[in-house]
Amino acid sequence: MFTLAIANQKGGVAKTTTAANLADAAAELGAHVLLVDLDQQGNATALTDATARVFDGNAFGKPQQLTVSDALYAAQERAGAPVQAGTVHQVAVPAGQHWSPRLRVAPANQDLAARNGETFPGAAQRLAVGLQEPPGPLDLVVLDCGPSLGGLFLAAMHAADAVVVASEAADNALEGIPRTLEVLAQVRAARGGAAPALLGVLPTALAREARQGELLDFLRSSYPDVLAPVPRRAVVRQAEGAHAPVRAFGAAGREVADVYRQLAEHVLHVAGVRPSEEVS
Numbered sequence: 001m002f003t004l005a006i007a008n009q010k011g012g013v014a015k016t017t018t019a020a021n022l023a024d025a026a027a028e029l030g031a032h033v034l035l036v037d038l039d040q041q042g043n044a045t046a047l048t049d050a051t052a053r054v055f056d057g058n059a060f061g062k063p064q065q066l067t068v069s070d071a072l073y074a075a076q077e078r079a080g081a082p083v084q085a086g087t088v089h090q091v092a093v094p095a096g097q098h099w100s101p102r103l104r105v106a107p108a109n110q111d112l113a114a115r116n117g118e119t120f121p122g123a124a125q126r127l128a129v130g131l132q133e134p135p136g137p138l139d140l141v142v143l144d145c146g147p148s149l150g151g152l153f154l155a156a157m158h159a160a161d162a163v164v165v166a167s168e169a170a171d172n173a174l175e176g177i178p179r180t181l182e183v184l185a186q187v188r189a190a191r192g193g194a195a196p197a198l199l200g201v202l203p204t205a206l207a208r209e210a211r212q213g214e215l216l217d218f219l220r221s222s223y224p225d226v227l228a229p230v231p232r233r234a235v236v237r238q239a240e241g242a243h244a245p246v247r248a249f250g251a252a253g254r255e256v257a258d259v260y261r262q263l264a265e266h267v268l269h270v271a272g273v274r275p276s277e278e279v280s
């Protein structure tokens with residue numbers, strides 16, 4: 001199991017679009033993939049049309065959606081209780097009908113805001129623990145981080161083997177990259193090893209104007225691994241509205257879907273996953 005976080009402290013730079021379409025592409029290549037929504041906005045949950053299971057036996061007698069927030073709460077070490085592995089898998093559900101059948105989603109809603117602020121010892125390790133011991137085959141976990149460098153981002157950095165920093169190629173979007181990389185480096189030092197590695201900076205929603213070329217050159221001169229850019233196309237928003245992956249839009253989505261498929265191939269290669277052998 002390889003865990004990849006899609007991150008950037010900056011909002012609206014296509015983190016969720018990337019996480020969902022990349023996860024779907026990897027699943028279409030034959031991998032068993034879990035997309036974890038780590039944003040209280042629940043955008044990845046909505047985009048993938050994931051319906052959280054409902055638990056109606058809580059102490060308040062109110063039906064409650066089972067989400068990543070519950071998984072992290074259950075995995076926390078409190079009052080001497082042991083950390084519980086596997087809780088994230090317990091809340092995972094299949095993605096909606098347009099998505100790959102091998103894609104599952106750990107959904108989120110606004111409950112997750114409470115987890116973002118928790119800083120007790122062990123809080124940052126909860127996600128990593130909650131992801132341990134998957135009950136079935138699982139090749140790749142994709143973490144869709146929210147636009148913040150708070151507790152959930154730290155938890156993602158503690159759980160991830162590698163990180164893709166998604167960045168819109170716009171002047172005001174670039175500033176999020178160094179801040180995100182700074183925290184990544186701090187966590188890497190705290191973990192005392194090479195993880196999480198920076199898989200690369202992914203330029204997203206790249207338009208055709210000349211200024212965009214300049215920004216791309218700037219990214220390439222600033223960061224060692226700049227991944228193949230995702231073109232800006234109206235079909236991405238259309239797909240978002242339809243709660244579907246871009247690949248479901250056939251020829252109209254092909255350009256964007258191809259970039260995400262190639263990125264998925266790269267990620268699976270880095271992860272050492274050879275899923276094509278398993279495709280049935």
Ligand SMILES: Nc1ncnc2c1ncn2[C@@H]1O[C@H](COP(=O)(O)OP(=O)(O)OP(=O)(O)O)[C@@H](O)[C@H]1O
Nearest residue numbers: 011012013014015016017147205231232233236237
């Ligand atoms: N390649 C693209 N072409 C056109 N529009 C895009 C592209 N990628 C993303 N978008 C659109 O940009 C908007 C923001 O994307 P997205 O929600 O993925 O960003 P985000 O970084 O996850 O945002 P947040 O920080 O709020 O979580 C969405 O409406 C999405 O459909």
Ligand SMILES: [Mg+2]
Nearest residue numbers: 015016039043
């Ligand atoms: Mg998002």
